[in-house]
Amino acid sequence: DAKTTQPPSMDCAEGRAANLPCNHSTISGNEYVYWYRQIHSQGPQYIIHGLKNNETNEMASLIITEDRKSSTLILPHATLRDTAVYYCIVRAGDKIIFGKGTRLHILP
Amino acid sequence: DAGVTQSPTHLIKTRGQQVTLRCSPKSGHDTVSWYQQALGQGPQFIFQYYEEEERQRGNFPDRFSGHQFPNYSSELNVNALLLGDSALYLCASSLQGNLPQHFGDGTRLSIL
Numbered sequence: 001d002a003k004t005t006q007p008p009s010m011d012c013a014e015g016r017a018a019n020l021p022c023n024h025s026t027i028s029g030n031e032y033v034y035w036y037r038q039i040h041s042q043g044p045q046y047i048i049h050g051l052k053n054n055e056t057n058e059m060a061s062l063i064i065t066e067d068r069k070s071s072t073l074i075l076p077h078a079t080l081r082d083t084a085v086y087y088c089i090v091r092a093g094d095k096i097i098f099g100k101g102t103r104l105h106i107l108p
Numbered sequence: 109d110a111g112v113t114q115s116p117t118h119l120i121k122t123r124g125q126q127v128t129l130r131c132s133p134k135s136g137h138d139t140v141s142w143y144q145q146a147l148g149q150g151p152q153f154i155f156q157y158y159e160e161e162e163r164q165r166g167n168f169p170d171r172f173s174g175h176q177f178p179n180y181s182s183e184l185n186v187n188a189l190l191l192g193d194s195a196l197y198l199c200a201s202s203l204q205g206n207l208p209q210h211f212g213d214g215t216r217l218s219i220l
Contacts, residue, residue, distance in 0.1 A: 032207070034207060034208065036208075041213070042213050043112070043198050043200075043211030043212050043213045043214055044151065044198070044200075044211045045211070046208035046209070046210065049207065049208065085150075087150060091207055096141075096143075096151075096153065096200075096207070096209060097153065098143075098150030098151045098152070099150055100148075100149065100150050101150055
């Protein structure tokens, strides 16, 4: 069973920042938070991961709260190509446990 | 640099039949995991293969079995197909089972 909670859907205007929240209140001290996204008809794509510090790469930024019970994925300038289902995952051993994710709609 | 490739892309079977799906991992990866994704749901972990052995298994019946070859490619076999086995089957590869895993685009299996 997934150990994360995400809103089922969100809208964001094209060109604006998309902020996707995730709740992981039962996260253990050595568990990382990973984000993947799945564009229609494709396999999931890795975006970013972090332990307790904020992280940034060419795709997105990840903000993790100090108590590590929640995090936010930020897409700084959303485009129509960012329309996808976004999954927040807490690593459970060597396997990935997916929840239902957040369906992000980018509005033109 | 080839990513994860899966074949076939689509497959139609009938109840009771058997099916084999194939996966070639990303170059340099040695671990293969399989997932089942029903429509509207997130992917569910089936099992993981490393060094030609099943290392971990999710909550799937014995009808689901797999194999990993010396070149790290893998097969997923499903026997006695049920209507409920209709799904997108995803393969993901990684190095020594460490995240992040890289996914293929899956095989869409339809059971009639």
